[in-house]
Amino acid sequence: MTTMTDAMTLVTAQGARGTRVEFRGVTKVYPGGSRALDGVDLVIEEGEFLALLGPSGCGKTTALRSLAGLEAVTSGAILVDGMDVAPMPANQRDMGMVFQSYSLFPHLTVVENTEFGLRMRRVGAKDRRARALEALEMVGLGHLAERYAHQLSGGQQQRVALARALVTRPRVLLLDEPLSALDAKVRVQLRDEIHRLQASLGITTVFVTHDQEEALAVADRVAVMNDGRVEQVGTPEELYRSPASAFVASFVGLSNRIPGVVSAGRVAFQGAELPVLGTATDGAAQALVRPEDILFVPAGEPGSLAGVVLASSFLGSLRRTRVQLDDGTVVTVQHDVGVAPRPGEGVGLRFRGVPVVAVAG
Amino acid sequence: MAEFTLRAGLGGGYDLNHWADIIDPENERRYRALFTGISNSIVLAAVTVGIVVLLLVPTMILVTLRFPRLVRPLELLCLVPITVPAVVLVVGLAPVYSVLASTVGTAPWTLAFAYGITVLPFAHRAVQSALGAVDVVTLSEAARSLGAGWARVVVSVIVPNIRGGVLAASVIAVAVVLGEYTIASLLNRQNLQTALVQVSKSDPYVAIIFALLALAFAFTMLFVIARAGATRTRRKRT
Numbered sequence: 001m002t003t004m005t006d007a008m009t010l011v012t013a014q015g016a017r018g019t020r021v022e023f024r025g026v027t028k029v030y031p032g033g034s035r036a037l038d039g040v041d042l043v044i045e046e047g048e049f050l051a052l053l054g055p056s057g058c059g060k061t062t063a064l065r066s067l068a069g070l071e072a073v074t075s076g077a078i079l080v081d082g083m084d085v086a087p088m089p090a091n092q093r094d095m096g097m098v099f100q101s102y103s104l105f106p107h108l109t110v111v112e113n114t115e116f117g118l119r120m121r122r123v124g125a126k127d128r129r130a131r132a133l134e135a136l137e138m139v140g141l142g143h144l145a146e147r148y149a150h151q152l153s154g155g156q157q158q159r160v161a162l163a164r165a166l167v168t169r170p171r172v173l174l175l176d177e178p179l180s181a182l183d184a185k186v187r188v189q190l191r192d193e194i195h196r197l198q199a200s201l202g203i204t205t206v207f208v209t210h211d212q213e214e215a216l217a218v219a220d221r222v223a224v225m226n227d228g229r230v231e232q233v234g235t236p237e238e239l240y241r242s243p244a245s246a247f248v249a250s251f252v253g254l255s256n257r258i259p260g261v262v263s264a265g266r267v268a269f270q271g272a273e274l275p276v277l278g279t280a281t282d283g284a285a286q287a288l289v290r291p292e293d294i295l296f297v298p299a300g301e302p303g304s305l306a307g308v309v310l311a312s313s314f315l316g317s318l319r320r321t322r323v324q325l326d327d328g329t330v331v332t333v334q335h336d337v338g339v340a341p342r343p344g345e346g347v348g349l350r351f352r353g354v355p356v357v358a359v360a361g
Numbered sequence: 362m363a364e365f366t367l368r369a370g371l372g373g374g375y376d377l378n379h380w381a382d383i384i385d386p387e388n389e390r391r392y393r394a395l396f397t398g399i400s401n402s403i404v405l406a407a408v409t410v411g412i413v414v415l416l417l418v419p420t421m422i423l424v425t426l427r428f429p430r431l432v433r434p435l436e437l438l439c440l441v442p443i444t445v446p447a448v449v450l451v452v453g454l455a456p457v458y459s460v461l462a463s464t465v466g467t468a469p470w471t472l473a474f475a476y477g478i479t480v481l482p483f484a485h486r487a488v489q490s491a492l493g494a495v496d497v498v499t500l501s502e503a504a505r506s507l508g509a510g511w512a513r514v515v516v517s518v519i520v521p522n523i524r525g526g527v528l529a530a531s532v533i534a535v536a537v538v539l540g541e542y543t544i545a546s547l548l549n550r551q552n553l554q555t556a557l558v559q560v561s562k563s564d565p566y567v568a569i570i571f572a573l574l575a576l577a578f579a580f581t582m583l584f585v586i587a588r589a590g591a592t593r594t595r596r597k598r599t
Contacts, residue, residue, distance in 0.1 A: 068506055069505070069506075070502050070505065070506070089505075089510075090502075090505040090506055091505050091506075091507075091508045091509055091510055092508075093506075094508075095506055096506070096507075097502075097503070097506040099499055099502070099503060101496060101499050103496075103499045103500060103502070103503040105500060105503075105504075105518055105521075105522070106495060106522055107521040107522050116504070116507050116509075117507035117508055120507055120508035120509050120513065121508055161503075164507070165506075165507075168507065168508070174506075
């Protein structure tokens with residue numbers, strides 16, 4: 001019997017390769033004028049795991065479907081290893097795709113589903129079956145090869161879909177919110193499995209999600225999209241620590257919006273003063289401060305802000321507490337579970353000296 | 362009906378003479394219209410099923426996949442024939458058939474064009490429910506991303522998943538062909554129904570025998586469909 005490691009080694013040795021993908025000024029306008037993609041420029045390097053992250057309607061799925069050939073772009077070029085694939089039909093692009101909704105063919109068994117792409121490529125029956133079984137072993141479902149889709153759980157169906165997408169050794173693996181229909185525990189398991197497989201196979205992967213935790217957990221780099229544009233591309237740490245815009249700062253992770261005044265690259269508020277990330281116009285502004293960059297200190301400590309605890313939530317490994325400052329501003333503080341403030345309790349707060357994003361207003 | 366066909370005439374009692382008369386070579390001329398009507402109806406059924414399978418089904422798949430905005434208009438269009446009485450339909454079809462006569466002739470099979478229209482409401486509903494039961498858009502996109510061209514998508518992915526609906530639509534088409542009388546009669550075409558009426562005037566027993574056989578045929582078809590559906594369900598649950 002082929003072990004999971006053997007199967008992975010076989011797939012890797014026989015076909016895995018990195019492919020460079022580039023979106024060059026890609027625009028997609030739907031009939032009626034809705035602009036789903038607005039001049040998207042994006043480079044995905046060979047073997048990279050890139051997540052497209054953004055709210056609903058930001059264009060991330062349209063970008064993925066344009067790369068897959070399931071949507072025709074209005075203008076711009078999509079280069080795959082230097083060749084513009086925009087005019088090519090989907091069935092000639094050699095992409096493997098896993099969909100948000102379950103997409104296994106109901107009339108075929110698990111192994112027949114997995115073989116489908118190989119059948120389209122006219123691979124011989126014997127080789128086809130062997131490769132399909134290897135791919136199923138790779139996702140740990142070799143023992144369910146003869147079942148039908150409706151006999152599998154949601155997580156198993158998505159694993160089969162993953163095996164089916166990988167078995168053809170595609171140039172790029174496209175994942176269109178493949179975890180969104182699964183329950184929380186299965187979602188995390190499959191997310192980690194996708195991450196492990198991608199790292200082992202070295203296949204260029206584009207992962208669409210609106211879940212920032214998912215994106216930050218698995219991707220080498222994350223492209224944050226908003227209104228059909230790419231707002232920022234960077235590693236999860238870069239996005240979190242150095243957001244390029246107020247949108248990225250507020251979308252990736254939690255942020256407190258605290259009114260203040262910008263002057264000479266620093267923002268002053270509530271008696272505190274912090275350096276500003278990037279450039280900011282002098283004047284009234286709102287500082288975006290991460291909850292973990294606010295610390296509890298003893299009430300009345302010199303230089304601290306006074307506030308009253310509104311509520312505190314236990315979240316397992318950490319705790320989040322909402323505090324109302326003297327001027328009425330409400331901030332969220334993320335802290336150790338060892339500290340358990342009670343509602344109505346007076347507390348002192350101090351800001352870490354890390355740079356923050358400041359937006360006008 | 363079965364009891365009536367076994368009656369032994371005015372003397373009372375039962376026998377199989379009326380059934381035997383059908384295959385008696387001496388009666389060949391007497392029942393020729395009936396056999397001609399049967400063969401015409403078989404051809405009509407085949408052509409009508411062909412219209413449903415080769416024209417209606419691909420159109421519905423195309424509309425569902427590529428022109429989803431046309432799903433409702435197509436449904437309304439397919440419902441129109443059910444609102445038009447057969448007599449009115451014939452009045453409209455008569456001039457069309459006079460043109461058809463000069464191009465493709467007046468062969469009985471041409472009646473299938475009219476039957477292709479009358480069967481639309483029923484066949485459309487059967488196919489539409491099958492298309493609605495599976496996410497054909499996602500399945501076709503999955504197949505396309507795996508390298509299938511449009512023809513393969515339809516043949517290898519969509520049709521197998523709507524097979525029950527297509528089968529039901531085909532049986533309905535046959536049932537309509539075997540049940541329709543008005544259009545065939547008013548357009549002067551001979552099929553099983555017109556032949557039955559004609560023969561029943563001289564031999565009501567044989568007319569009833571063939572009516573019984575037509576019923577048995579319809580029930581057999583329903584049974585075959587039910588079996589096909591059950592086999593598929595069992596295969597799925599294995």
